Amino acid sequence: MKTSTWTQIRQALRGANRWFKNTPDRALEQAYDAALRIKAIENEHFQGGKITKDSAEYSDRVWSYFNSELKRCLTIIQTRLAEFNTSRSVIDLSESLAFRNLNGSTSRHFSADDDLTQMSHVSQVCQKLDCIDTVMSRYFPQKPKSQPFNQPVESISLVAVKNNSKSESTVPSDEENAPILNRDSDSRNFSNSYNSEKKSLPEELKTGSEMSFLPRSLLRTIGRIQRELNPESEEEVIKNYRKSKVKTIISVRFILLLILVPLLTQQLAKNFVVGPIVDALIPPEENTQIFLNMDFEEEAFMELHRYKERLEFDHLIGLTPLLEPEQIEEKVQAKALEIAEEYRSLGTGAIKNIFADLLSIITFGIIIYTNKRDVEILKSFLGDLIYGLSDSAKAFIIILLTDMFVGFHSPHGWEVILESISRHFGLPENRDFNFLFIATFPVILDAVFKYWIFRYLNRSSPSAVSTYKTMNE
Numbered sequence: 412m413k414t415s416t417w418t419q420i421r422q423a424l425r426g427a428n429r430w431f432k433n434t435p436d437r438a439l440e441q442a443y444d445a446a447l448r449i450k451a452i453e454n455e456h457f458q459g460g461k462i463t464k465d466s467a468e469y470s471d472r473v474w475s476y477f478n479s480e481l482k483r484c485l486t487i488i489q490t491r492l493a494e495f496n497t498s499r500s501v502i503d504l505s506e507s508l509a510f511r512n513l514n515g516s517t518s519r520h521f522s523a524d525d526d527l528t529q530m531s532h533v534s535q536v537c538q539k540l541d542c543i544d545t546v547m548s549r550y551f552p553q554k555p556k557s558q559p560f561n562q563p564v565e566s567i568s569l570v571a572v573k574n575n576s577k578s579e580s581t582v583p584s585d586e587e588n589a590p591i592l593n594r595d596s597d598s599r600n601f602s603n604s605y606n607s608e609k610k611s612l613p614e615e616l617k618t619g620s621e622m623s624f625l626p627r628s629l630l631r632t633i634g635r636i637q638r639e640l641n642p643e644s645e646e647e648v649i650k651n652y653r654k655s656k657v658k659t660i661i662s663v664r665f666i667l668l669l670i671l672v673p674l675l676t677q678q679l680a681k682n683f684v685v686g687p688i689v690d691a692l693i694p695p696e697e698n699t700q701i702f703l704n705m706d707f708e709e710e711a712f713m714e715l716h717r718y719k720e721r722l723e724f725d726h727l728i729g730l731t732p733l734l735e736p737e738q739i740e741e742k743v744q745a746k747a748l749e750i751a752e753e754y755r756s757l758g759t760g761a762i763k764n765i766f767a768d769l770l771s772i773i774t775f776g777i778i779i780y781t782n783k784r785d786v787e788i789l790k791s792f793l794g795d796l797i798y799g800l801s802d803s804a805k806a807f808i809i810i811l812l813t814d815m816f817v818g819f820h821s822p823h824g825w826e827v828i829l830e831s832i833s834r835h836f837g838l839p840e841n842r843d844f845n846f847l848f849i850a851t852f853p854v855i856l857d858a859v860f861k862y863w864i865f866r867y868l869n870r871s872s873p874s875a876v877s878t879y880k881t882m883n884e
Contacts, residue, residue, distance in 0.1 A: 462478075
């Protein structure tokens, strides 16, 4: 029995996914093999010492061979270590850096066998990195540097990644001496720092109903001065920067995931799953219903009528010779068949769109449900992004959105959107429903905008509201 095209595509995607997830282990293994190659040359030809021209009596040709082999192995180690650290930060960034839920309970539970397997894998990785660092330290000696905040000196393979800001080992942590590869510790530390950030929000954002004798701007200025005078302010700035960087990476990746995966699901389902099923159930040659609704029928008749008039117009202006009635009838019949095939395809395409869009919505819901931690990070990122804008930028965005969706010219835009949706699903255009929707939905949306401005923006940024009122007037 032959496998379907969709099964083959799914198997190919699974194979590519497995290959990509094995990239860190594969890169580390290649770097480890290159380090063992260097150690083998040292033990066999240089009495276990460093590969140098003075450590053994060899001719220039032999030394040139050993030197080229050393450079080749060192290049492999450096390249594969960079690939190892980069792929680790890309593959499972959200899982390794994601925080716990707000109530302090983890969203995943691992069995004892999984813990033992994870510990064994971490132990093997650490042994290979230690062997690589031992070999590399002979040819790339590390000068002792003063470590801020009493941080320990990192290994060679992790220092390079830390400088490039590509590794997830830069996650802010309260326990700097924790193992780099301990993902559960990283997740716990990020969760604690995220919760502490939420607790350290300005008091007026959390308890807006409480009144103060001092202006909020003065209170924020005093708080900023206190933070700058704090002896640990530099460490806090670095931690906040790292935390903000991780939050931005996860949020941007999650936004792309929310956009691209449903779109790809819709297209793949329409072309490879729903499409063949609909074509098999409703063969085009047996489909006697050409028009799905009256709107399609009117469009087809108008197009055929315009074609007849074009033939007559071309004859009158001398572009075509006088046609016999039989010839005109043949041309009109060919055009009618072409129009019938086009609108029959539009009808089946509308049915395909319904099921493909349904699968796309289900995929979107699954992504939201299975990535609750990423949703929380995205909400925090969008909150920081919105409330971090200047007052004039906030006012401009509010005016732009309100004028676009609830302003004077918004009914025309909503009408175009509703007509496009109806045509996408093959539904007849209902003018009464369109007018009712345009008369109610923008009003509800306008009320939501005003409530958000009054309830939240007026308390967190009164100057932005004042700027908005001034610009709106």
